[in-house]
Amino acid sequence: MYYKNMSEPSACTFVAPPSGKRITAPPCRLRLPPERLALFLDVDGTLAPITARPEFTRVPVDTRRILRRLQASGVALAALSGRPLVQVRRLLLPLDVPIAGSHGAQLRFSAGRSIRSTAHLPPGAAAWLQNGVAQLPDVWLERKPSALAIHWRQAPHMQSEVAALAARFLERAPGWQLICGHCVHELRAVGRHKGVALRRLMRQAPFAGRWPLAIGDDRTDEDAFAAALELGGAAIRVGPAANTCAPWAVADTTALARWLGALLAPD
């Protein structure tokens, strides 16, 4: 991979690396034909700016337009999200791409073929958690296919209570694990994550044989980054780049959209 020219410097906003780690802006242009590139895109905080509530979120029209043009040029795209699949489809419309939803518990390939790996909870565990969350003011529980998310964006002072509740939930839910996102404690089954989904998609057309680039903004994306790197690809972390295995970073969703748009410019 090489830098081309820096004709659009703002597309390559540099995020300072944590001390001792070398992390740089992604090259302005990838010296790769579109039909060799596979992009694996997270949604919240990556394609869409973070909002107060998940239902307020929109992927900007310009970003969706850029993604459509990338797809039309031959780039293979997929979305890897913690959200339920149906929400991701709606957020990306009219773009139609393979999607991993609920951290990979749901997988929709091209041509509409879907698989779902259901993770079971002991009877009463979800209701127990719902009841615990109800005791924490302004904290709320999102029930997703094979995953649960305790949101505390409206109650940052409740973070340690949320962590304690999640820990007690895990004692009742063997085979489940906690992963922290932005103002959210996510509970999901061990072994279901975006890295597994990326690898699965990379075994299929149109991804097989391509160079994988995973792009995301939080801890839940690190599994996808690791998988892309292990397959010889790369990763971009969006936002402050602390504790990431991604070699590249951009400042925010706007900078990422600009960088993706710059990939469309003719050589």
Ligand SMILES: O=P(O)(O)OC[C@H]1O[C@H](O[C@H]2O[C@H](CO)[C@@H](O)[C@H](O)[C@H]2O)[C@H](O)[C@@H](O)[C@@H]1O
């Ligand atoms: O994997 P992603 O596509 O990044 O999804 C991660 C989670 O996104 C949603 O929650 C987050 O975004 C909300 C809207 O910006 C925000 O209000 C919340 O605080 C964030 O945690 C979604 O609700 C979760 O289900 C996803 O797992």
